[in-house]
Amino acid sequence: MLASLGGADDHWKAVAEARQATANQAAGLSADEVRKPFVALSLALGALTQHLVDESGLALDPEGDSYYLMLAATVHLPDMLEGMGLTRGAVASYIKTPQAPQLMVGATRLAIDRAALAQVEEDLRHAISFNSDLDRLKLAQGLTGARNYLKAAEAVLKDPAPDAALSASLVKDATVAIKELGQTQRAIAAELDTLLKARANRFVQRTVMGLSVVLVLLAGGLYFFYSFFRVMQSGMKTIVRRMHAMAAGDLTDTLIPKGKDETAILIGALANMQTSLRSIVREVREASESIINAANEVATGSMDLSQRTEQAAANLEETASAMEQIGTTVASTTDGAAKAAGVATDNVNLARQGGQVISQVVGTMSEIQESSRRIGEITGVIDGIAFQTNILALNAAVEAARAGEQGRGFAVVASEVRSLAQRSADAAREIKQLILSSGERVEVGNRIVHEAGTTMKAIVDSTGHVGQLLQAIATGAHEQSSGIAQVGLAINELDQMTQQNAALVEQTAAASSAMRQHAQQLASAVNAFKLPA
Template identity: 45%
Template structure:
């Protein structure tokens, strides 16, 4: 599993925790480095503070050794009253060595122990020699002088062990250099000057070599004063408060040392006779050395105060930094939590809204604040929700419209189906009527042919009438009978024409009801009606002629004498009848053909009506399927929940669909 897939599996708050841990790790590294350096500085300051006591102790050893050197020179030089002071100083020096020995052993440092072993051993030897007075003044001076540098080496090692020689602060460093490294050498040179001069004054004689040696010592004292003053002034420049606390002591020590140096120059180096009291000289130089150590003690107290303040400051700074880092970590944690919540809470809200939308609930409320990515996401979700609301509202409105339209279509199809069935029934009745009309027309045609035959016979008889006058009465009787039959036939033809006219009128009415589909049938029915009217007119004319013929036949019976003359008129009438009968036969044939066409048209209309009925049934089934699908779609859309004001924004269904309006308009035209 790579890092990317691992990150993809983490939740957002878990990712923020990972980032927080990384940030904490990044912050902990410099913090740890700072604490490490702070601890180093604190340890160094604490070690320096702890090193003040050993340094003061070794300086005490140096001081007592130097003092013992001067007193030993007096005792060995035969100065009365110096023995008691030397003995007291010896005891003090022994205590200082014993104390220092215990301190050095506590260090457990071989280098310091080895450096300390030589001066401790030398002191033990030297004190015994001075006590037994088995050593001369020059040798005592030389032994003491050789012992002090060894003690100064121990002082340097102690300073290195406790870090006093490497203090990072300029003020304390220069003060340490002045009081712990330069001042001990000043006291040593002053002590040499005291011991050397005391020996000369004790003997009250000095060679040129001794005088030059003392002058050299005085010169070194002056150099040490300058070096010590330089370091002290640097510390004061770095921290002026040092002057207020140590300046007076150092100034006094400096002045007393200069006076002592001047005293040695005037009373020993340049004096012709050494008459100055040795005890006064030792007292003056001792006072100067004591002033130097007093300045050292004041500096030690100031250093201790400075180092303690430094330790306290370092501790305070360290704890302040720790508190600040902890505060920053807590603040960063709070800010990270706020940032995480500012991201995770809107995302959780977005997820909840998305789930509600997925479940069909479009009534979620949106909080749109800020311009962050999460705010943009919420705006996008709101736009999507609004779009879905509009879409669902439109779909619901469309579903309602489709439902109303499908209901109207179903209702119209049902009405159309019933009307089509009624039309089919009427067409069946019309077809039956046309069957009757066809039969009647055929019968009329047969009668017309029979009448034509009779007329032909009458024509033949009339042609022969002139030849067979004698048979006029009998023939007229036959004509009378035939004329009566013709009257009956003409009556039948007249009835047929009347019935044909009635049937044609009914056909025209049915054609008008059929609309556009019955227009051809209406034309045929009109032609049939015209033929029927012409047939009726011809039948009436024939009837009138036959009636006239009957009258004439009757008159012929009375007027037999006029038979020949009347026969000519009969021939003419028969000829006209022949023409009329031909017209009647032709009209009957045309009427029969027209009725056949009407019958075919009705048959076609019946077939079309049956097809229309089938199409109407299919349309009804389709409209029912559409209505069911609209219902299913409505159920599917019903899953979505809208606000009441959003639901009312759906597209309203029309009062009547276009199909419904067309159906109503057709009904209105039919009525």
């Protein structure tokens, strides 16, 4: 018990040593020497008591009855017991030697004991005020002897010459009072022990009651927890079973939440999710079927378009080849037209030269006609005129040769003129006879030459118009050749684009086929879900 209170062993050893000192006193010692070990023992007991009070918590006792009993039994009564012993010696010393010092000591001790007695009485009154059952013990009666002794001691101290015979009776009264105080202290300590035991029993009862309440509450909590666990377990099993069914694709069952707890809320949320999932699965099924149908149509159309595109590409290739041939032909035609235009231009130039010659012939024929009229007058100079006529006829023959077929008639006339010129020298005599005939012929030749000039002018105009037409044809053919070349380039580009379109159409057909396969896979995956009818 003492070992459980820290430091109690040291105080207990001090008490044991002080007690041993009182037992080992030698005979013949003075009263002060005899009293000294007992004072040490009393101090050791007081220190032990104070330590026990402090360590046990009684110094801070919250209950008034036990607190004041503790003060009386462990603090004030021990102090009073010690003081009564000192007062007993001081009074005996004063009776033996009634001097002022002894009187001062006795009076001081008497005042201290009165104060201690009043403190003990106050402790008892406070304790009874907190616990009226303590009044039955009559603890205050144990203080009567001490109170009477203090009155007798006060009377002795007031007597300047006390009777020496009173010393023995006062010592006896003091000893009896000290014994009564000791009995009162033990009675208070016993009652304090009873109160503490009762408090301990009440504490045990309250503890047991508290534990019982805790156990009841714990049992109720366990029951509610078990009930909650069972409800949660049932709900969670339903959720897990439904989740496994949903994972397997079964959406036919309908969840109905029971209650308003968290599990019911979770089941309701799962039911809403299942309803939404049903709608999604239906929509995905319909969409996958629509995608499959659309993919089939797109694939069919793409294949048809691919075939048509390939046919168009082949036709474009043939058209490109034909346009290339046409371009070659047009280019050849353009070259021929250009050459024809050049020849026509040369013909125009020749015709213009022929026209000039005809004009000269017309002038010459006029001169011949004039000369014919003057033949009769200038026969003397026939040789010179014949010579000049021969030269002119030669020039006319040369020009007629240049004129080709058109100048053939003129060449005949020039030949006849030259023949006449050659014969003029030999047949001067026949000139006069032939003047009329020559004049007529000259007039005919002049008329023919005029007609030839008119014809040559028409030929020149026609040849110029033909040259213009040929030039226009050459220009148009060149432009046509350029246009055909551009058309050929456009057809080649169109052919390339058609081939690219054919490749894209094939890719589209392949993509449509892949999309159809994916849609079929999606439909197969969605068909794994079972929906209510």
